[in-house]
Amino acid sequence: MDPMDFRLESSEKEHGAMNKNKAWTEEGRQPEASLPAERRADTSPARVSISLGAELSEGYVIRTEEPVPRMQWMPFQRCSQELEAPQALSERLAQQISENLRRRNERPISISCDLYPKFPTTYTAELLSKTYRVPLYRQQKCHRILLDPDEGSAGSEESIGLCLDTMSYGSDGTLWGGEILSLQGDGFTRLASIHPYLLMGSNMELHQPAPWQTAVAMLYDLARMAHGEDEAIRDFVAKGAASEEVHRLDLCSLNDARAQYIAQDRNKNTTRSTAATGLVDAACAILGFRRTDSRTGKSTMETLAHAAEAFEKRAAGEVEREACVQRLHRTLSVWIQQAEECEDPTLETGDLWEDTDEGAFCEAGREDHPDILHTEQLIRLLAEERIAYLNTQERRNYPHAVEGSTCEDGPEDENNQLLSWFFFDALSSICAHYVRTHTSAPLRIAGVLGTEPHFLQRLRKKIPVWSPGDDGCFCSSSDASSPLK
Incomplete structure (x- = not known):
């Protein structure tokens, strides 16, 4: 029996389309097709961590630690053209995540979301945390996206993070987005x-x-x-x-x-x-x-x-x-x-x-x-x-x-x-x-x-820097002989 029960008012036609898994991604990809063979052979649910983005366009990330650490980004199903109340939207998003986890035979051990309490994704994370009875971690967005390329593992060595992004809710109650952070383990200093x-x-x-x-x-x-x-x-x-x-x-x-x-x-x-x-x-x-x-x-x-x-x-x-x-x-x-x-x-x-x-x-x-x-x-x-x-x-x-x-x-x-x-x-x-x-x-x-x-x-050209897509390598700095080169 699936633990998720949000009592959404949905038609049988809508549920049938979701069960066929035709609208999970824009390209029509099926998430379950990418599951490792070891996990498909095991009937017990795999233990995963769920990280929700601040905005709907950011989707959510499913992280697995066993047998091999891996991370997979998942988009939310496209919303209908009709207006939705924030609570109804959050419940629908939680239902999407729950059904996707059931297809993949996975069960979350932790949920993380943005600091801001009024995002629909934040309420979605709260619903998932209560339903699955797992801890909920609230993360500052700049900190989170600096760690996401490294699959959420900051390591023990200190590093410096430069985040130049859209606005996000800061730990001081103001809006952040252009920050230099000192990253230490799972914490940071602004x-x-x-x-x-x-x-x-x-x-x-x-x-x-x-x-x-x-x-x-x-x-x-x-x-x-x-x-x-x-x-x-x-x-x-x-x-x-x-x-x-x-x-x-x-x-x-x-x-x-x-x-x-x-x-x-x-x-x-x-x-x-x-x-x-x-x-x-x-x-x-x-x-x-x-x-x-x-x-x-x-x-x-x-x-x-x-x-x-x-x-x-x-x-x-x-x-x-x-x-x-x-x-x-x-x-x-x-x-x-x-x-x-x-x-x-x-x-x-x-x-x-x-x-x-x-x-x-x-x-x-x-x-x-x-x-x-x-x-x-x-x-x-x-x-x-x-x-x-x-x-x-x-x-x-x-x-x-x-x-x-x-x-x-x-x-x-x-x-x-x-x-x-x-x-x-x-x-x-x-x-x-x-x-x-x-x-x-x-x-x-x-x-x-x-x-x-x-x-x-x-x-x-001014400083060694690591960014997403660099395969974990640091680019060596090089001095430009001309400011226009």
Whole structure:
């Protein structure tokens, strides 16, 4: 008798389709066909561990330890077009996992899921844990994806993990996604993060900001950092400085910008985030590629990567452009050094929290906060270089006014192609510099931005790095004779 009984309201036709195993994967693969011969001959259920992703698109992972350690990723069955209540969705996902385990003659000995309590997959994991009476482990997403390529085994040796990914729930109650972690056994220590920025929305599920919103938030924080006067005067001057940049870059209307400034000042309906994809969204909006979500479904990452590739094809070996890249690196280096020496007004004392032994959050001092990678200075440089180019060419950043009804993407030009390439190269330099100066432990990397080919290629020229697909080997570093190679 199967232990799972969720009392789902499903038709016999739906159950018949699931039993035939036609919809478990997009390619129509049958999971049971890949079972080892030793296990098929044994009638007792195999002991496995189940790891659920944070989002439905991540599916879940089945890990086995005997007779040979192995890991298999499984997607969730495609959802129906009808709206589902979160609880009903979670129960259906749990039913899918249960039936798949029964087909494979497997039984879980542990369940793991994301830290965030309101994901449907989190409630699914809770259902499975109660039904099978096995322990439930909640894992921080950045930590989990850094370990997943190694089949969940971190080993006894310390290593450094660089995770540049989408937003996830952090152990301090804020949103993470651009982190450098010290990996020790099954635990981790947060060493550094990209510079925090504000996202609009009070709930994690609602955090799907448009690229222009992230760009405006970062530009306003930069303006506040540049003016160190009294708080009231500083914020007043910062609003004016940021509004000039927002207007020149055609990011949004001034009314929309002012409304966001007020929300940031009052910390109303906002949340701190260090998600690396926010950097990509802000850069994409500032460079004139996209203010809002693309109608074609093309991601901001793909847009920047395409522009960077176009720059590489036409710029290799050109002395003039090599000098331009070197100038940008020198400017960024000076600005980062200045930022490290100055007080940062955007890091409010109340935003610094640490997880206590009792599971609550208490205010921590600045010395307890992780180190900051000054990625905000990279955004500042992109904005100033773009504005200078637009002023020289006497043109708009986008072909249509903000108030217009159209939201067409902006075209590529030689300036935003150069700055797109520089974005990946400079971000890799910032991360590599921190790792080289703070640790000699081996580096592993994960995340949608961390494993982006242009970024990974630049990073490997600066520091040895391990990433998924490397067969467990570390790539040796090599010095580039030219910044364009």
